[in-house]
Amino acid sequence: MVSVTGMDSTFEGSQYKEYPGSSYATYVDFDIYRNGAYFDSGQIKYITDFKWGQTYTTTYVNRGVFEELFIAPKALNETSGEVSVYMRTVPFITFIWGGLFIMLAGIASLVLVDYSVDGSSANTLPKIKGKRNKGTEGRKGGKK
Template sequence: MINLKQLITKSNVMLAALIVFVLLAAIITIGMLTPLVVSFLTGTSMNLDAQYFNARTALPMGSIIVLLSFYLLLGNLDVKKTLSGVFGILGMSFVFAIVSPFNSLPVDVIIPVAVFAFLAIFTRIGNSIRYWTKNPFKNARSISAHVIHLGLVLIILGVVLSTSMTVEDSTVVSTESRGIFENQEYSVSVDEISTYFEGSPYESHPGSSYVTDISFDVYKNGDYFDSGTVKSIRDLKWGQSYTTTYIHRSVLDEYFIAPRGVDSESGKVNLYSRIVPFITFVWGGLCLMAFGMLSLLTIGYLKKK
């Protein structure tokens, strides 16, 4: 019979996590190189969007989170109890995938896995705090390392949630009517459209760029929310066009508005609107990882002193 304690050890679990990580890196690398290879061999331009990567990286990404959480719990629970927790989380993810409470397969699967990871991390942090007086430097390093783990899980969760739950739409808005975007709580009304030349004179033009300013009001659930301005810029010298973007960041989401086309004579603008939920989890996770790494360096320095 197979002895679980000899087979399922911390080193073996970490080895499995590293193998899955290499597989994940290979999938991402192949996805990034494929458009370049196709363009080089055939001259055809192609673009692989977030959905392409989500579909192929969801399973290895979830596996890495489960394996690392399993690794953290092995030091506190015996193998059978830890395995029971892993199978319970996997079963819950399977149920969520069938019931689909969030109407998105990647989100339905990642939520139970992320909860399992958070429980494992906070359990280890709690143990380090509980036994702080026994070895302060060791426990301080342990807490810093787990803060890095927490940041990593937040980043993964933020990437999955933001790419899977993004809502975007575009509509034509005029100075006489309010633009309503499908499946969004935001609407926009254009206040003013103004055009002018900018930069040094170019050929027969008084400026090198032709700029269109679009001032607008943003409404949320029908109530006034904010005001903003975006620009549509046509560079006459270099023959290029580009736009600026309105961005409003909050704790739970980021909201973007950008012009796609402008008809200043009729006062109509084609506005693109996008809501990216939980992207702040990515920024928060990056901050936690930076804080944890800085803490590890500081603790190592103080211990040497």
């Protein structure tokens, strides 16, 4: 559960047209509760950029061993003081990162084992000299 503890807005950046800043940022402070007990506090930011006519948000991320928690603002209504947030928990994300690193280590070890000290490939087949390709024997112009 997320409980909003505070909300503060301010203009940021240099003056742009009739605005005292190039963007308007709203900071939302919150507390996170897990199973009814306090877990962590955080802050997300909702930014309206006047110069580019877009809105941006920052995301709260809590990385744990067995899960990652993401919280981001979806919508903001400053007149009523309401904020809608998106909250998602991704379980077992550490195993995905661990698997990626194990795979990269395996690829690196294969590449290192495949090449000898002088840089030539250790798995090249020896070339047989004086033999013709069997596919050309018996063809017109080929050796019979």
